[in-house]
Amino acid sequence: MTEDPLTEEGRRDQLIPLGQSPGNRRDLFLRKMLWIGVWLVFLSAPVHDLVSGNHTTGATVAGWFGLAVFVGVYLTLVFRDMGRVVTTRRVGGLIVVIGVLATLLTLTLGAPWLALYCYVSVACGATLPLRAALWAIPGTAGxxxxxxxxxxxxxxxxxxxxxxxxxxxxxxxxxxVRTTIELRKARATVAQLAANEERLRLARDLHDLLGHSLSLITLKSELAGRMLPDHPDKAAQQVADIEQVSRQALVDVREAVTGYRRPRLAAELAGAQVALTAAGVTAEVPAEPDLTGVPEDGESALAWALREAVTNVVRHSGAQKCAVEVLRRQTLDGAVLELSVEDDGPGGPVKGPGNGLTGLTERLEKVGGTLEAGRVRHGFRLVARVPVDTAGT
Structure with a gap:
């Protein structure tokens, strides 16, 4: 969680956490190759049988050719989603092909070739719909x-x-895998719905704030226009009222927009849990904290600090674990609410505080808070504190 980011090439070369979706076709290819490599061990038996010299030259050549065709069809099934989408009928036909090849090779070359049925079973489980796979796998075993x-x-x-x-x-x-994909889609849908709801709420609030004020301004403008020729003094009074209403409407709009822009600590904690988990970082994030006596500006400053800290953990730290704590403490200067974010990542080379930490320090100082950030024994730690008003508690 340092301020100096890793280079783009360095981040690209890092292993992608399994919780993240592949960012490009290369990542997708590598992940599928990882799954394929687990099953390639079963090829050792037929390959050993071919190189051992137990068969005639013709049988050995035919065995290598059959094995190559078998592996080619199997890989076609495994990588079906990397190219054009194949139909279920075609998938079933290819499974029948490798099943027939496995049977012919076993009956002609011997028992070591029974290992090919493992690939047939894997192909059935990986490509067929669940209901069809429940029948195809026992059939393959039979x-x-x-x-x-x-x-x-x-x-x-x-x-x-x-x-x-x-x-x-x-x-x-x-x-x-399918459930994970659906979960990602559902999460994106929920985020979009939340954004839409926020826009609707903002539209309703602005309508409530400005509807009355604009109607009053329109009415007084019309009245001032009628009074202007014969009663300029009364028209001037209406214009003054219009100015006052306009200024008040502007204040109301600014307060409303400021309220929407102000981050909330509870929302940032929930967002931190989602962001860290999606990045493959084991997260320890508390539930909604007790904000009794914490001014809105102080809560906002802590929320900004949490957002910046989590962003740095996800982007730059290379951490495996991250712990977030929100505690009340009693100091010599009074009660404070303390936010700490600590990770176990190596981070990048430290060249002093960056713009992010400098901005957080200034933001916290405006509300009477403090910021501490630096390397610890096993990672990086950020601690932000804001004062708590205990007079009304």
Whole structure:
């Protein structure tokens, strides 16, 4: 949580947290390759069988060709979303192709090729709708069992359990990914609805503030126009009233806009939880704090400090954990409300306070508060304090 940002290239080279959506096609490709790499271990058995010299030259060539076709079709299924969208019928056809290839290779080359059924099961769980996968995965396991018994594999029952387990495990992963995508979409929708509601509320408040004032100004303007030829003194009085009403309306509008622009600490705490979690940072954020006796300007200053601190944690710190605390403390100068934000990130090179910390210091000083920020043993810590009015408590 330092003020000096990492370079753009440095941030790009960092590993993307799994909680974030991929930012481009390269990230998507790398993530899918990560999932594929888990299952490539099952290729060791057929590859070892081909290089061991147990088959004739023709059978070995045919085995390599069949294995290459099998892997190519499997990868097509796994990466189906990276290119054009394929239909369910095409997905089913490709699964049938690799299922037939796995059966032919097993029956002709022997028991080591039973491992290919693991890929068929994974493809069923990763590509088919859930209802279809619930039938396809046990079906794949059943075909594998029959082929295993045909080639004399003694551990066919163990492989049966493995094929079923990895297939259903992949269905769970797919459902988790789909739920995460839907959650991101729902979060964006909620944010948009909240923004729309805020605009409507602002429109209603401005209408309530200005409706009466503008009507009164219009009425007095018409009245002043009629009085102007014969009663200039009364017309001047109406113009003075118009000026007074206009000034009051301007004050009301400024107060309303200022109220909307002023951040609230509770809202910033909720936003901090969402931002840190989305960035893959383990967050410890308190619930709505007790703001009794805290002036609005002091609360606003703490909210700005929290926003700046969380932004720095997300963008620059490289932290894995971040703890936010809001506590009341008694100091020699009186009671204060203290906000602390501490992370465990290495951060970047420190070259002195940046514009963000300087602006926060000035903002807190205006409300009688203080700001402390600097490196600690395992990261960076920011502490902001504002005075609490205990006279009315």
């Amino acid at each position: 075909v594998m069992l029959l082929a295993g018994l045909r080639v004399g594999e003694q551990h066919a029952l163990d492989l049966l359990i493995l094929v079923i387990l990895i297939g259903f495990a992949m269905t769970g992963v797919v459902q988790l």
